[in-house]
Amino acid sequence: MGALDDAAKQAGDFINENKDKINEALKSEQAEGISDSVLDGVAGFAKKVTGGKFDEQIDGARDSVDGAIGNE
Template sequence: MAGFDDISKKAQAFLNDGKVQDALKSEKAEGVSDGILDAVAKAADKATGGKHSDKIEQAKQQADKKIGNQ
């Protein structure tokens, strides 16, 4: 388990790095995350026959607030 703990600590340090945080909040990351969220929302809407469009849109908006920079 010592190896796993070491990898976990390195991953945590990497994610806490300012450059990594800046990249995750960049315009490019925002565009990618928006595209993914749109695709997932469309697939969910199609799968439910449009019966839950409002709830799907609300969930997409909430997720978008947590991801990217907008």
């Protein structure tokens, strides 16, 4: 087994052994704050690039993504 295969196996084992802790961390308030900041930045940039023509659609997409990855 090569070094890359070994590293991939170790990563997979780590994820399997710690999936509850990982899911908990992804649903934490800190993760929510980070995801909100990133999504706000992307949405703001998209609004600027489109000159405000698609603000409603951009906000809808932002909210859909936030609902899928956040805890709120």
